[in-house]
Amino acid sequence: MTGERWHDVCGLEELVEGGGVAALVGGRQVALFLVHGRVYALDNFDPASRANVMSRGLTGNLQGERVVASPIYKNHFVLASGRCIEDPTFNVTAYPVRVTEGRVLVEVPAALRRTRLVVAGNGMAGMRTVEELLKLGVADRFSITVFGAEPRGNYNRILLSPVLSGESQADDIMLHRPGWYAKRGITLHAGDPIVEINRKRKTVRSRSGVVASYDRLLIATGSDPIVLPLPGKKLPGVVTFRDLDDVNRMLEASGENRRAVVIGGGLLGLEAAHGLSLRGMNVTVVHLMDTLMERQLDAPAGALLKAALEKRGIAFRMRAKTQAIVGEGKVTGVRFDNGEEVPADLVIMAVGVRPNIDLAKRANLACDRGILVDDTLQTFDPSIYAVGECVQHRRQTFGLVAPLWEQARISAQHIAEIGVSRFSGAINATQLKVSGIEVFSAGDFAENPARESLVLSDKRRGIYKRVVLEGNRICGAVLFGDTREASRLKDLIADGTDVSPIRDQLLFDASPAAA
Numbered sequence: 052m053t054g055e056r057w058h059d060v061c062g063l064e065e066l067v068e069g070g071g072v073a074a075l076v077g078g079r080q081v082a083l084f085l086v087h088g089r090v091y092a093l094d095n096f097d098p099a100s101r102a103n104v105m106s107r108g109l110t111g112n113l114q115g116e117r118v119v120a121s122p123i124y125k126n127h128f129v130l131a132s133g134r135c136i137e138d139p140t141f142n143v144t145a146y147p148v149r150v151t152e153g154r155v156l157v158e159v160p161a162a163l164r165r166t167r168l169v170v171a172g173n174g175m176a177g178m179r180t181v182e183e184l185l186k187l188g189v190a191d192r193f194s195i196t197v198f199g200a201e202p203r204g205n206y207n208r209i210l211l212s213p214v215l216s217g218e219s220q221a222d223d224i225m226l227h228r229p230g231w232y233a234k235r236g237i238t239l240h241a242g243d244p245i246v247e248i249n250r251k252r253k254t255v256r257s258r259s260g261v262v263a264s265y266d267r268l269l270i271a272t273g274s275d276p277i278v279l280p281l282p283g284k285k286l287p288g289v290v291t292f293r294d295l296d297d298v299n300r301m302l303e304a305s306g307e308n309r310r311a312v313v314i315g316g317g318l319l320g321l322e323a324a325h326g327l328s329l330r331g332m333n334v335t336v337v338h339l340m341d342t343l344m345e346r347q348l349d350a351p352a353g354a355l356l357k358a359a360l361e362k363r364g365i366a367f368r369m370r371a372k373t374q375a376i377v378g379e380g381k382v383t384g385v386r387f388d389n390g391e392e393v394p395a396d397l398v399i400m401a402v403g404v405r406p407n408i409d410l411a412k413r414a415n416l417a418c419d420r421g422i423l424v425d426d427t428l429q430t431f432d433p434s435i436y437a438v439g440e441c442v443q444h445r446r447q448t449f450g451l452v453a454p455l456w457e458q459a460r461i462s463a464q465h466i467a468e469i470g471v472s473r474f475s476g477a478i479n480a481t482q483l484k485v486s487g488i489e490v491f492s493a494g495d496f497a498e499n500p501a502r503e504s505l506v507l508s509d510k511r512r513g514i515y516k517r518v519v520l521e522g523n524r525i526c527g528a529v530l531f532g533d534t535r536e537a538s539r540l541k542d543l544i545a546d547g548t549d550v551s552p553i554r555d556q557l558l559f560d561a562s563p564a565a566a
Contacts, residue, residue, distance in 0.1 A: 056077075056158050056159060056160065057149075057156045057157070057158050058076045058077055058156065058157050058158075058159060059154055059155075059156055060074050060076055060081075060083065060154075060155045060156065060157050061074065061083070061154070061155050062153055062154060062155070063085075063090070063150055063153050063154070063155055064153070066083060066084075066085035066090065066155070067085065068085050068086070068087075068088075069085070069086060069110050070084070070085070070110075071083060071084045071105070071106035071107065071108060071110070071119065072106055073095045073103065073105075073106040074157075075468075075469060076092075076146075076157050076159050077159035078188075078189050078192055078467075078469075079094070079159060079192075079468070080094070080095035080096060080103050080468045081093070081094065081095055081146060081157060081159075082094070082095040082105040082106035082108075082119075083106070083148075083155065083157070084106075084110055084119060084130055086110050086117055086130060087117075090148045090150060090155055091117075091130035091131065091145070091148065092145065092146040092147075092148045092157045093105055093119070093128060093130065093133050093143050093144065093145050093146070094133070094143040094144045096143070096468075097121045097122075097123065097124070097126075097143075098135075098140075098141040098143065099121060099123065099124040099126050099138075099141055100121065100123040100124055100433065101432075101433035101434050102123070102433050103468060104121065104122050104123060105119065105121060105128070105143070107122045108120050108121050108122050108128075109122075110130070113127050113136060114136065116129045116130075116131070116136075117129070117130045117131065118130060118136065126138065126141060128142075128143060129145075130145070131145060132145050133145035146158055146159060165191075165192060165193055165194040166192055166193050166194070166266045166267060167193075167194050167196070167263075167264055167265050167266045167267070168184075168193050168194070168195045168196070168265065168266070168267045168268075168269065168466065169195075169196050169197075169198070169245075169255055169263050169264075169265040169267075169268050169269070170195065170196070170197040170198065170268075170269045170271060171198055171244070171245040171248075171255065171268065171269065171270045171271060171272055171410060172198070172199065172200075172244075172269075172270065172271035172272045172273060172439070172441075173197050173198070173199025173200070173201065173204070173205050173239070173241065174199070174205060174208070174271060174273050174439065175205065175207065175208060175226070175439070175452075175455065176271045176273070176438045176439025176440070176455045176458065176459060177197070177269060177271025177438065177439065178197075178205040178226065178227055178271075179438075179455070179456060179459035180269060180271065180438055180458075180459040180462050180463050180466075181195060181197070181237070181463075182459070183459050183460050183462075183463035183464075184463040184466060184467060185235065186463075187463060187464070187467050187469065189467045189469075190235065190236075192467070194236075195235075195236070195237045195238070196237070196238040196240070196263050196265075197232065197237060197238065197239050197240065198240045198243055198244055198245045198255070198257055198261075198263075199239070199240065199241050199242070199243075199244065200242070200244040201241065201242060201294060201295070201296070202241050202242030203225075203229075203241060203242075203295070204225055204226070204227045204228045204229050204231065204232070204239075204241070205225075205226045205227040206221070206224045206225045206226055206295065207224045207225075207226055208293075208294070209452065210223075210224040211224070211292070211294070211295070211297075211298055211322075212322040212323070212325070212326050213326075214295070214298050215292075215298050215301060215302070215322075215323065215326030215327065215330075216325065216326035216329040216330065217326075217329060217330060218329075221295055221298075229241070240257055240259075240261060243257045243258055243259045243261060244257065244258055244272075245257055245258075245410060246258050246410070247410075247413065247414075248268065248410065248411075248413070248414035248435075250414055250415070250432055250434075250435075252264075253265055253266070253268075253434065255268065265434070266434065267434060267435075267436065267466050268434060268435045268436070269435075269436050269437070269438065269462070269466065270410065270411055270422060270430075270435065270436070270437040270438075270441060271437065271438050271439045271441065272407040272408075272409075272410055272411075272439075272441045273406075273407055273439055273440045273441055274404035274405055274406050274407055274440035274441065274450070275293075275404060275405060275407045276291035276292070276293045276400065276401075276403075276404055277400070277402050277403045277404060277405055278291065278400055279314065279373065279400060279402060281373060281374070281375055281376055282375040282376065283375055283376030283377055283378060283382065284376060284400075286376055286378045286380075286381060286382045286398075287380070287381045287382065288304055288378070288381050288382035288395075288396060288397050288398060289376055289382050289398045289400065290304075290397070290398070290399055290400070291399070291400050291401070292319050292320075292322075292323045292399055292400075292401050293404070301323070301326075301327065301397065301399065302330075304396060304397040305327055305330040305331070305332055305397070306330070306331065306332070307331040307332075308331065308332075308333065309331075309332050309333070309396045309397065310332065310333045310334075310335075310394050310395050310396050310397070311324075311327045311332045311333070311334045311335070311395060311396065311397040311398070311399065312334075312335050312336075312337060312384075312385045312393055312395040312397070312398050312399070313327075313334060313335070313336045313337065313398075313399045313401055314337050314373055314385070314398065314399065314400050314401065314402060315336075315337075315338065315399075315400065315401035315402040315403070316336050316337075316338030316340070316343040316344065316367070316369075317343075317344055317346070317401065317402070317403065318344060318347070318483060318485060319401040320336060320338075320399070320401035320402075321336065321343065321344070321356075321360065321485055321486060322485070322486065323399045323401055324336050324360070324365050324486075325360070325363070325365070325485075325486035325487075327397075327399075328363060328364055328365055332397070333364075333366075334364075334365050334366065335365075335366040335367070335368060335393055335395075336360075336365060336366070336367050336368070337367075337368045337371050337373060337385065337387075337393070338367065338368070338369050338370075338371065339370065339371065339372055340369070340370065341369050341370050342354075343356050343357050343367075344356065344485070344490075347481045347483075347490065347492045348490065348492060348529060348531070349496055349517060349529050351506075351508065351515055351517070352490065352492075352515050352517070352529050352531040355510070355513060355515055355531050355532070356485060356488065356490070356531065357369075359486075359488055359513060360486060363486070368387070368393065371387050372387060372388045373385055373386070373387060373388075374386050374387055374388045376398055377392065382395055382396070382397070382398050383395065383396075385398060404440065404450065405420070406420060406421035406422070406440055406441045406442070406443065406448055407440075407441050408421060408422050408441060411430070411437070411441070416430050416431060416432060416435065417430065417431040418443075419443050419446075420443050420448055421440075421441055421442045421443030421448045422437040422441050422442050422443060423442075423443055423444075424436070424437050424442045424443070424444050425444075426444075426473035426474050426475065427461065427462065427465040427470060427473065427474070428442070428444075428458055428461060428462035428465065428474060429462075429465065436462050436465070436466060438455065438458040438459055438462050439455050439458065440455070442458070444474060444476060445476050447476055447477070449477065451477070451480075451481060453477065453480075454476070454477035457474060457477070458474055460472070461473065461474045478493060478494065478541065478544060478545050479493065479494060479495070480492070480493035480494070480541050480544075481493070482534060482537050488513075488531075488532065489530075489531075489532060489533065489534040490530065490531050490534065491528070491529070491530040491531075491534040491537040491540075492527075492528065492529045492530070493527065493528050493537075493540060493541050493544055494519070494525065494526050494527035494528060494544045495519075495526050495527045496517065496519045496526075496527030496528065496529055497527070499521070501521055501522075502519050502520060502521045502526065503519070503520045503521075504517055504518070504519050504520075505517070505518045505519075505520065505554075505557055505558055506558075507558040507559075512532065513531075513532045514531065514532040514533045515529070515530070515531040515532060516528075516529070516530050516531070516533065516536075516558045517529045517530075518540065518557045518558060520550070520554075523549050523550060523551045523554075524547050524548065524549060524550065525540060525543050525544050525548075525550055525557070526544070527544070528540045528541075528544070536557075536558075536559075540557070
């Protein structure tokens with residue numbers, strides 16, 4: 052840069068007569084063209100296709116003016132002024148250019164209209180994307196408006212369990228309080244979710260009637276808890292475990308010697324059971340399968356986890372199918388399909404989540420199980436991106452933090468128009484503390500005749516390790532009680548490393564401290 056407004060972009064010899072190139076100038080993508088010895092500069096963003104493709108267009112003459120034809124919709128833009136010959140509403144910015152001592156300099160005004168970014172969802176994924184955008188140093192280019200369903204700032208949902216157990220307070224898990232938004236010039240509409248997207252007008256409407264225009268829209272609506280279609284599901288005392296309001300409802304119903312039934316033996320169900328147990332409740336976990344956390348653990352690890360939780364006073368009903376939630380005026384119990392009943396003052400449904408795609412579907416965005424996105428987290432509408440638990444990428448949906456953070460980083464780059472990274476998905480890897488017990492799993496550890504399992508089991512110490520090999524490469528792993536090797540095993544799975552030379556070390560801690 053040679054001044055506050057004039058930017059040194061490239062050498063004149065780097066431009067090709069009749070062709071265009073894209074350059075990042077003052078934080079904006081600019082298309083440069085060399086035509087008959089003169090250099091022109093226009094926005095690289097094509098308003099018709101909503102994509103940064105102008106530099107790929109063909110140059111020529113039309114109606115006596117030098118123009119570039121956008122490569123997708125073939126609109127023609129006057130190189131000297133940015134005027135769109137077919138539709139003046141599609142006019143683009145033309146920038147002053149000068150050539151000095153063989154260098155091409157482009158003038159970008161200090162005050163350009165800010166890009167309007169609207170975020171649908173005030174959760175962890177959406178706000179992480181906003182954070183990543185601010186880190187890129189482009190905050191002055193954006194006017195950001197956030198709409199959230201909950202009447203508060205953004206908080207860490209992963210830490211809901213300590214709030215339920217009493218180990219933390221709700222204030223302890225807040226990530227972004229209202230003051231954080233105000234300090235950064237971000238408009239927050241808390242407790243007022245977006246209910247309608249008008250893609251033609253590029254506006255959104257909130258539940259209270261607020262209408263906001265956008266240039267870029269980020270959908271981060273997360274996921275919704277699955278509520279089983281059981282008789283009695285709407286009785287007072289039946290709750291899900293997804294947000295702070297759910298935690299507050301559980302706390303209101305908790306108490307010494309009161310009885311709770313948790314339907315679902317996955318991670319959320321076990322965390323709810325552990326938290327309520329610490330609150331003095333008598334807790335029974337009802338699980339349809341014969342292994343707890345069957346998606347993350349194999350049968351031996353699941354049995355160890357069950358035994359550890361039983362020692363903490365939690366009861367289990369395995370392979371039990373709930374037929375109805377019973378009660379008159381309030382919940383009093385759960386009935387199984389064999390007619391047996393378990394008494395309950397509180398019932399928690401924790402049987403899983405599904406991507407919240409309702410808003411996207413109403414806007415006719417392409418959806419399957421989640422909102423379909425490409426490797427840049429862009430939807431089928433180039434103006435709309437999506438991140439978090441609501442998206443589906445290459446047939447995969449996401450519920451863990453690591454891939455969500457990667458989505459946030461990559462989508463922020465592309466929203467800022469400086470992106471080169473691509474999201475390639477995520478290995479199915481989970482490292483968690485289940486009620487204080489370390490567990491890890493990665494890859495595919497299902498039984499298969501073509502596979503071999505290396506197993507270390509120490510029931511006395513509560514340690515179980517299993518590494519699954521296929522063709523001298525690790526295809527899956529499960530660790531329980533000792534997860535120090537988790538990072539190394541995950542890398543070996545991701546890289547497809549031939550582990551023949553280190554086969555005898557795979558079940559043991561290979562860190563220098565262990566040597």
